[in-house]
Amino acid sequence: MKFICIPTYNEEEHIGKIIKECKKFADKVIVCDDASIDYTVEFAKKEGAIVLQHEKNQGYGSAITTLFDYCRKENADVMVTIDGDGQHDPNQIPLLLDTLEKHNVDVVIGSRFLGDDDTATYRKAGIKIITSATNYSTNIKVSDSQSGFRAYSNKAINAIHPTETGMAVSTEILLKISNKDLSLAEVPITITYNGDTSTKNPVSHGTSVFATTLKYVSIRHPIIFYGIPGAILFITGLILGTSFLDGYLNAESPKIFYGQLLGSIVTILLGSLLIITSIMLFSMANLIRDKN
Ligand SMILES: Nc1nc2c(ncn2[C@@H]2O[C@H](COP(=O)(O)OP(=O)(O)OP(=O)(O)O)[C@@H](O)[C@H]2O)c(=O)[nH]1
Ligand SMILES: [Mg+2]
The missing domain is CATH 1.20.58 (Methane Monooxygenase Hydroxylase; Chain G, domain 1)
Structure with a gap:
């Protein structure tokens, strides 16, 4: 069974359309909503998604943990995570699924830096610094450590138990992929930057992810x-x-x-x-x- 998982926080504007498109590629679409104060939950249910709700806002990483736990419990064969803010294109899900299946790898990451990319320079610089630090603290080399567009095999779902509550969970998962010797591939994906899709201020978001990444570097070296x-x-x-x-x-x-x-x-x-x-x-x- 293939599950597509969407962490959301106040995404009423995009969630319905994303679920509709995701349904083409999966057996189940699961939304983990983190106490949104808009109509995200109602719209997600209306589109037939399974909605897991946190009572209080706990952060992106907590939602990813809840989604991993759910997929493990349901013994999913494949779990795809995709953002709920409309920046990822659900029609690119097959790119990840094909790579996972045909190349028999445990994890596939959609990277915004492998193809055409129009990421703003400041954002690109921040992600590149965090990615370099992440690569230094792991045995693996990726080009986009902060991508939330990923596919995991059953083996990866069972091996990875995230604990970071915030955005740094993306780095933590890479460290666990490295520690557990899971195989990894990256595929080029596109990200759209239209309007204000960020939930957090980019400076505080970047700084906190960088600080957590340094924590992992310090433990590793x-x-x-x-x-x-x-x-x-x-x-x-x-x-x-x-x-x-x-x-x-x-x-x-x-x-x-x-x-x-x-x-x-x-x-x-x-x-x-x-x-x-x-x-x-x-x-x-x-x-x-x-x-x-
Ligand atoms: N469950 C949950 N999801 C969140 C939270 N914060 C953000 N998200 C979701 O995580 C996804 C990515 O969040 P963004 O704030 O866009 O983070 P980002 O894409 O890394 O950053 P930008 O490049 O600034 O857009 C979106 O689907 C958000 O709805 C949160 O506190 N809880
Ligand atoms: Mg975003």
């Missing part, structure tokens, strides 16, 4: 992220401390340079803390990978 800065601070502290002692012990009339003393203590302590953090994360890395 603790020595580079914490260990090296820690070692630099520690050595700086030692140099400061030595020069302080030198000035204090060898001068004819010894004076205490409190700035130097304090600087040395603080940098040595901070450096040690970072080194310990990196060692602990490094030792825990396998454990964290298994749990994911």
Whole structure:
């Protein structure tokens, strides 16, 4: 069974048309609505979609988790996720499905950067930075880490258990694809940017996704992220401390340079803390990978 899943938050304008088009390609269309305050739920039901409702707004990632849970429970063969704001074209669903089936991969991502794309420069730059950081923290290489237009096989649905509540869930899922050694392909898709389709301010949206991505990078590469800065601070502290002692012990009339003393203590302590953090994360890395 093929399920098409749509996370929505106040999408009354687009949802009816999207469901109508999605029905051509699936056994079931499932909408996870996150406490919309418009007529999204009514319009989705009217078009015959199954509607899963959150009582309170919990975020895009929570809706994706609910949709994964539903598809797992129903033992879906394929799950496609598509945005409910009209930016993705449901008629491109077969592109993802064909790739999933013919190339026998576990996950297919629709990428806006593989074909013609008219993404605004600032948005493109933001997505590219997040994608580079994501690629660095995983074994896989994608061109559009933030695409919500994806297809998952039954194996992927059972292996991936998302936990991020916000937009960073797209990054988290890529990390899990990498950890579970699932196979992945990208296909070119188009995204339309007509009018104001964004639910969130692009700056706060981008910053929070970037911060979460950094969290994953730091867990994956603790020595580079914490260990090296820690070692630099520690050595700086030692140099400061030595020069302080030198000035204090060898001068004819010894004076205490409190700035130097304090600087040395603080940098040595901070450096040690970072080194310990990196060692602990490094030792825990396998454990964290298994749990994911
Ligand atoms: N369930 C749920 N869905 C959400 C939430 N926020 C956004 N969505 C849905 O997620 C999809 C993508 O949201 P957008 O805000 O357009 O995010 P985006 O497409 O990554 O960003 P833009 O490029 O700015 O459009 C749409 O279908 C939204 O309705 C939320 O809090 N809960
Ligand atoms: Mg959008």
